[in-house]
Amino acid sequence: MKIGVSACLIGVKCNFNGADLLSDFIEKLRSVSEVELIHFCPEDSVFGTPRPNLRIVGGNGYDVLDGKAHVIDENGKDVTKKQIEGAISFLNLLKLEKIECAILMDGSPSCGSNVLLKEENWPAGGFKQGTGVSAALLQRNGIRVFSSFDQNSISRFLSSVLNKFGVQEGLKDLKDMPKFKALFLEG
Numbered sequence: 001m002k003i004g005v006s007a008c009l010i011g012v013k014c015n016f017n018g019a020d021l022l023s024d025f026i027e028k029l030r031s032v033s034e035v036e037l038i039h040f041c042p043e044d045s046v047f048g049t050p051r052p053n054l055r056i057v058g059g060n061g062y063d064v065l066d067g068k069a070h071v072i073d074e075n076g077k078d079v080t081k082k083q084i085e086g087a088i089s090f091l092n093l094l095k096l097e098k099i100e101c102a103i104l105m106d107g108s109p110s111c112g113s114n115v116l117l118k119e120e121n122w123p124a125g126g127f128k129q130g131t132g133v134s135a136a137l138l139q140r141n142g143i144r145v146f147s148s149f150d151q152n153s154i155s156r157f158l159s160s161v162l163n164k165f166g167v168q169e170g171l172k173d174l175k176d177m178p179k180f181k182a183l184f185l186e187g
């Protein structure tokens, strides 16, 4: 079974600052013989690495696709068109590979599926609810997208489609994590 993943999660150093965002959970998934991870970084594909930090302003990834919001880099440059190009390349690869689902790094203006970095107070931290451009495009094209932090949901989904993949107890989803719980309780 093929699963699309954000490249940074498997250790590719494609984050904006040249780091990776290696996930122990994804590493374990990688060791499952029936699973093949198809990785891609939509931002590296169009901007290279390292690159300026990006934020969505005026909405979320769906709004960007609809021309109602923009992607701006830390220098104030509008990079919306290129961000969408990267998302289209990601979609095309995953369609070609006939993946079952995608697991994307949450919080990113490309790969975020539940949360985005706040545009206010940039470059300071802080999250808001929202979906990034690639995650929105994949979802619009019928691809099931999981947040990389939705480990309980991913585990349960895989156990339903892979005989040898047993449900792991004690895993959490993003909305159960103290860091994000309040954000979703606030609505």
Ligand code: SF4
Binding pocket: 006, 007, 008, 009, 014, 015, 016, 021, 040, 041, 042, 043, 044, 105, 108, 110, 111
């Ligand atoms: S764009 Fe996606 S794959 Fe690339 S570094 Fe950001 S979260 Fe990872």
